[in-house]
Amino acid sequence: MLECSINKALRDFNLGVSFYCNDGEIIAIRGENGTGKTTIIRMIAGLLEPDSGSVILNKKYLYDFKSGICLPPEKRKVAYLHQRSTVFPHMTVKDNIGYSLVSKRKSSALIQETVVYWMERLNISDLSGIKGRNLSGGQQQRVALARALASEPDILLLDEPFTALDSQTREIVRSCVKEYVYNLKIPCILISHYASDITDMAWRIYDIERGSIIRDIFTFIKESNIS
């Protein structure tokens, strides 16, 4: 479970939000451009330090202003899917997906097995040896997702990750994320401009305006969608 309560002074306004996300739940953060959605995600991932507050994931402090805790991103076990492609251009698809496992010094047999599994799961097995820079936008997003899920994160942060995907791939990817979050019982935060992504995936929606949560909408529970 994620409990997040953070403040940060931005250029135009003060960001101050407080919310939670249960295990196995997908919440959506919705709002206009420039309202601080990405900033929130970056602070949870540890790429940006809040001014005050706390971020607690599974009862463990990732950030706490009072006790001065601020774990670096590599110690947080977050998977962060960016709106821009972050697939490493100089590495092959295989090496991209296995990157986090090499960081964790897993055995090469396990890395191989995990990489093959995720490539099949996201339908990118044929791209295995291709360098990141030679992939199309949609392929890159699928590789980025495979890489994120292969890292066995404690939380999944999705910042408009489906933008470059066609409708068919989008469906594959969405169901893959839902199944992953549900099966592994991890919290997941989704930012999307597409109403269809949010209604299809999110269990709750936080509406945000100029750095503050103005609404907390419970959508109907869609357990039937997860199979």
Added chain:
Amino acid sequence: MQDRIFSESMDLLQSPNFFMQKSHGISFSYSPFIIVGIIITIGVLLYLILPLVALILRSSPENLIESLYSPVVIQALTLSLFTTIITTILILVTGTPAAYIQSRVNYPGKNFVDTCIDLPIVLPPAVAGFALLLMFGRMGLLGKYLYLFDITIPFTTTAVIMAQFFVAAPLYIRQAKALFSQQDKIFEEAARTLGAGNLRVFITITLPLTWLGLLSGAIISFARALGEFGATIMFAGNLPGITQTMPLAIYASMQSDFNAAITLSIILILISLIVMLLVRLISGGEEHA
């Protein structure tokens, strides 16, 4: 730069419609402004190229081959290559982390440190050599303590390398710093969230994405170190076989062995030409990468 102007003006002259050029989509015709510009360009070009032609014309192939085997040339060439390669390696090993820190870590007084690193680029080499002497000489600030341990740096091959490092390292650091600053941070951030620490991110992400630019910076530094004269003669002296690098040997043999001076000059021109071509090739490759 010279060869760029050269190739552009040659393209211009060889084109069939010399007076009806299209440049960047805007057509212009025969205008006094353009004609004057072309004449000035040709003038500058001739001024830059003709002295080198004069140098090459002064020598005959027989003299060239003969003096290639003269001890002065061989000694200077070996010493120059040896010291310059060591200098370049030292610049790469120390300059890369320094540039990375300067581009990524913010601290008070960083601008001042940046200026200090850049200073040797504009400092007259003679001043650099003199300053090194006052630092490491027998009476120098640090040198007097080194002398207590029987360590003498001036007028040794080590001094040659130190002088070259002093004038050439800032060129590399400047280039590397710009590369690291311009590098898109999203790949490094992604690597961090995937569990990689700073060192692993640097080795697996930052370096592979910038190595071509770093290489071209290293080549420029190599060329600068190879041509180093002022700081070397002040700090290391002009001892054949020990501190007499190619530029110093050219200066020394101008009076005694004219052919050797010409041969050394031609070698340096060739190396400079190769360096410029390499850097152009690399920066071309970078754009298409």
